[in-house]
Amino acid sequence: MPNTTQAQGTATPRIGVLAIQGDYDAHAQALREAGAEPVLVRKPEELAGVDGLIIPGGESTTFLKFLERDGFLGSLQEFVRSKPTFGTCAGCILLATEVRHPAQASLGVLDATVERNAYGRQIDSTIQTGETRLPGGPLEMVYIRAPRVARIGDGVRVLAERDGFPVLVEQGHIMAATFHPELSEDRRVHRRFVELVRDWMARASESNRQSDSKTS
Amino acid sequence: MADVHNSNGNYAPSSGAILRLKVGLAEMLKGGVIMDVTSAEQAVIAEKAGAVAVMALERVPAQIRAEGGVARMASIKKIREIMQAVSIPVMAKCRIGHFAEAQVLQEIGVDFIDESEVLTPADEVHHVDKHAFTTPFVCGARDLGEALRRVAEGAAMIRTKGEAGTGDVVHAVKHMRQIVKDMRSLTVLGEEELYAAAKEFRAPYELIRMVAKNGRLPVPNFSAGGIATPADAALVRQLGAEAVFVGSGIFMKDSINFADREEAEIRARAIVRATTHFDDPKILAECSEECTGAMKGLAVAAMDQANMMQTRGW
Numbered sequence: 338m339p340n341t342t343q344a345q346g347t348a349t350p351r352i353g354v355l356a357i358q359g360d361y362d363a364h365a366q367a368l369r370e371a372g373a374e375p376v377l378v379r380k381p382e383e384l385a386g387v388d389g390l391i392i393p394g395g396e397s398t399t400f401l402k403f404l405e406r407d408g409f410l411g412s413l414q415e416f417v418r419s420k421p422t423f424g425t426c427a428g429c430i431l432l433a434t435e436v437r438h439p440a441q442a443s444l445g446v447l448d449a450t451v452e453r454n455a456y457g458r459q460i461d462s463t464i465q466t467g468e469t470r471l472p473g474g475p476l477e478m479v480y481i482r483a484p485r486v487a488r489i490g491d492g493v494r495v496l497a498e499r500d501g502f503p504v505l506v507e508q509g510h511i512m513a514a515t516f517h518p519e520l521s522e523d524r525r526v527h528r529r530f531v532e533l534v535r536d537w538m539a540r541a542s543e544s545n546r547q548s549d550s551k552t553s
Numbered sequence: 554m555a556d557v558h559n560s561n562g563n564y565a566p567s568s569g570a571i572l573r574l575k576v577g578l579a580e581m582l583k584g585g586v587i588m589d590v591t592s593a594e595q596a597v598i599a600e601k602a603g604a605v606a607v608m609a610l611e612r613v614p615a616q617i618r619a620e621g622g623v624a625r626m627a628s629i630k631k632i633r634e635i636m637q638a639v640s641i642p643v644m645a646k647c648r649i650g651h652f653a654e655a656q657v658l659q660e661i662g663v664d665f666i667d668e669s670e671v672l673t674p675a676d677e678v679h680h681v682d683k684h685a686f687t688t689p690f691v692c693g694a695r696d697l698g699e700a701l702r703r704v705a706e707g708a709a710m711i712r713t714k715g716e717a718g719t720g721d722v723v724h725a726v727k728h729m730r731q732i733v734k735d736m737r738s739l740t741v742l743g744e745e746e747l748y749a750a751a752k753e754f755r756a757p758y759e760l761i762r763m764v765a766k767n768g769r770l771p772v773p774n775f776s777a778g779g780i781a782t783p784a785d786a787a788l789v790r791q792l793g794a795e796a797v798f799v800g801s802g803i804f805m806k807d808s809i810n811f812a813d814r815e816e817a818e819i820r821a822r823a824i825v826r827a828t829t830h831f832d833d834p835k836i837l838a839e840c841s842e843e844c845t846g847a848m849k850g851l852a853v854a855a856m857d858q859a860n861m862m863q864t865r866g867w
Binding site: 356357358359360361362363379394395396398399402403426427438439453454457458459460462463464479481482517520 | 570573574577578580581582583584585600601602603604605606640641642659662663664665687688689822825826828829830833
């Protein structure tokens with residue numbers, strides 16, 4: 338195997354943005370600003386070349402229609418089990434272990450119960466500023482027909498809340514937000530995810546090197 | 554001008570949190586298909602086919618055209634039934650300038666209001682002041698000036714007008730090409746030339762300047778008016794449309810009769826898939842093959858000017 342370890346320490350991560358539908362352009366722009374190279378993913382085979390993935394906002398029912406075809410759901414499930422993935426709004430719904438209102442299929446990698454449209458319709462959409470455990474002070478949060486995380490498992494770390502419910506969470510290599518950080522100017526959330534991807538890349542190359550040295 | 558752009562380059566005055574939320578919902582619909590429906594049953598078919606939103610109507614444009622008479626906002630009972638039936642956003646139309654219909658639609662909680670030329674206009678001079686609402690609006694346009702006048706009034710999304718209810722894509726194409734061409738023409742102008750351009754386009758200077766700088770509209774730019782097949786959807790997407798409205802083309806067999814349910818379901822699914830994979834001819838071929846037919850339609854070239862809906866709006 339060629340030794341790419343040295344390059345990977347500083348390499349720009351290639352991060353996929355699921356581009357079936359939704360605000361994938363806004364995420365692509367946010368990733369560029371956070372120091373990553375975005376890659377639009379519309380077909381299962383396009384997951385092969387990326388180090389991480391963002392599942393954007395949009396309509397989760399529409400995403401599922403596409404995922405039901407051509408083995409996309411299986412490929413995506415395999416990806417999100419092992420590689421860093423960040424879901425916002427509809428993306429958060431897809432990552433959860435349980436979806437309510439109404440119940441629907443999901444990838445089941447984030448130990449959480451998520452309720453769709455829990456705050457009402459568009460007229461109830463809102464922009465708030467709230468506390469976060471991310472360094473740098475309060476964070477603007479854009480909620481659009483937002484879901485609510487009604488329950489989380491023990492392994493889920495809460496980075497921000499709204500009225501006592503988690504709105505930004507992490508669980509290992511998974512991140513999820515019920516709001517839209519891609520629609521704010523503050524890039525802290527995307528930078529956090531790019532960091533997660535970089536850490537994952539460093540660990541992956543480390544384990545590659547170890548297995549290389551064992552075989553040689 | 555940094556204060557009037559969000560990170561997307563979209564129009565968002567720093568004081569306008571509400572406008573950011575309106576444009577934000579439009580962003581969420583990008584890459585998708587918004588389908589006209591006239592019943593809860595059709596709305597469910599649309600949602601199951603992967604529509605990102607539905608437009609709740611009393612009659613689709615093809616029926617309005619065939620039946621004549623005054624076309625008004627849909628019955629509230631019908632809109633509520635459709636809102637109850639699906640979990641995706643629900644849009645509804647008000648007449649041009651009819652701010653009281655818009656107030657009613659906002660009150661019952663529709664997610665987007667279409668101030669639409671498909672209905673009979675209620676005002677021959679003024680459009681609705683859309684800044685006065687928290688519900689976002691979409692408006693039709695045939696060229697850049699018209700699009701920017703609507704944005705100035707507070708529209709959070711623009712769609713080409715095309716010629717609704719015909720199943721003929723020719724004017725959706727014409728209007729999308731016109732808007733794109735107008736935008737391109739601004740990007741090569743010098744700063745001092747933008748004042749005259751604003752006069753020529755009859756649009757606010759600030760918005761003209763924004764388009765000259767970014768080469769795109771300050772709000773999402775969708776396409777509507779005559780899209781009837783998967784290839785039609787792919788065509789307007791390749792010409793620059795960020796999403797697609799499909800009206801009569803899915804559920805109608807011709808101007809009067811509904812298509813078979815199964816045929817409508819297949820067509821809805823195929824158009825949704827073609828809209829996402831608009832630049833992949835292999836998938837487009839599959840989508841086109843799945844469809845067993847398209848709406849009979851009405852050739853726009855053979856129509857009387859007086860019967861056109863696109864000339865409504867000022």
